[in-house]
Amino acid sequence: MNDMHQNRSLPFLFALLISLSAFPAFAQQISYDHVDSKDVHAIFMDYDETTGGCVIGIADHGELIFSNGYGMANLEYGIPLESDSRLMIASISKQFAAAAMLMMEQEGVLDLDENLQTYIPEIPDFDEPITARQLIHHTSGLRDLFSLLHLKDLGLDPTTTTEDALELIRNQQRLNFRPNTNHVYSNSGYVLMSVLTENLTGMTLREYTDKHFFKPLGMNATHFHDDLEMIVPKRTDSYRPTDNGPGRFYRDNIDRVGARGLFTTIEDFALWDANFIDNRTNLDQFTERMTEKGVHNNGRSHSYAAGLRIGTYRGLETVGHGGNYMGFRSSYMRFPEYELGIMVFCNMSDINPAAHARQLADLYLMEFFEETFSEFAGRYRNEGFAREYDLLIEDGDLYLKKSSRDKERLIWQNGDLFSAGGWTLEFTREDESITGFTVETSRTGKITFNRL
Known part of the structure; x- marks a missing residue:
């Protein structure tokens, strides 16, 4: 374990102005000398050699100042969770797929406001066209893939194929609502982003994100897992409670990534967090574009940006996302005012990583909250x-x-x-x-x- 505590549209322009004004130009400096690693360990004391657990990371102004693992990466072989353990981070993957859409727009191969049928002809003829921008912000009205799988009694197991999933999306005859009049979370749009990437660039989403984001940042232990036979070093299993103790959960069966499917480490993800401060990727105006809120047809914005939620916690602005998929549960929470990033990646279905992230925020920002x-x-x-x-x-x-x-x-x-x-x-x-x-x-x- 690694304990390092020393250490072309009006709505578009409107949203950009909102995002630019949402966060301070200069982050405040704050000391975390009051934080004792024992207090951090106490939050995760329930995870040991008999359970799954979490890997956590705290980043201060882009520097990983604390990381540690609690519980086991693999219970069968007695392998503990560590800072370089590779976990599938579920829906936190979405921000990387969204970044790819913004990158393709920058390269001129994708118009975010064009009818999606232009790029994916198999998309049904809805009463109104849907767009890639709406996919990003969950405002397309597409019904959620995983809910449709459940309604059709198709499980997330080896009997359900990628083609089964795509067929459900292609066969949708109606939308939940008129495009861009509401915001309802839908994994379907993010699955389609992998199709968009291949159709427009000739590269898989995995290859495209590696070229424009992971390689420039040195995120060498990060990839979209679209090869189900690939060996992943330091890979973590996921678990769920059973009558006989923890049971294995995650299964590789759907190779369409975007809504989920990103494997990474805390150490790698800290490099992504740092990029919100100092952009080293190929995407221009990275932070502004990634935190640009969606805007409905009526001009009102909502809190969902490019695979990121813009919110508040105890009076402070936050940017982040959570994830929950077959035993992998994750939370990413950053405070732009202090450039503090909190990452909690877990591998047990009954763990609440968002609650742990808030506990860590309470600990690290204690002095701010006391003053407030x-x-x-x-x-x-x-x-x-x-x-x-x-x-x-x-x-x-x-x-x-x-x-x-x-x-x-x-x-x-x-x-x-x-x-x-x-x-x-x-x-x-x-x-x-x-x-x-x-x-x-x-x-x-x-x-x-x-x-x-």
């Missing part, structure tokens, strides 16, 4: 109930102290709004200063507590 929540800390009283509550900050979190032994963590929602169990707390201000809060439960109206 400091204005809320203090004592508050309701005279009618003759009741006082203390709000405390502990380890970067805000707590409502109900008694000497009972306290509840406040979960930030937005602005001055928090939740705690079944309670909703909203702070009140006067001249920007906190003057109190209102608390509301499912069976009460708002009750006011004033700050002492």
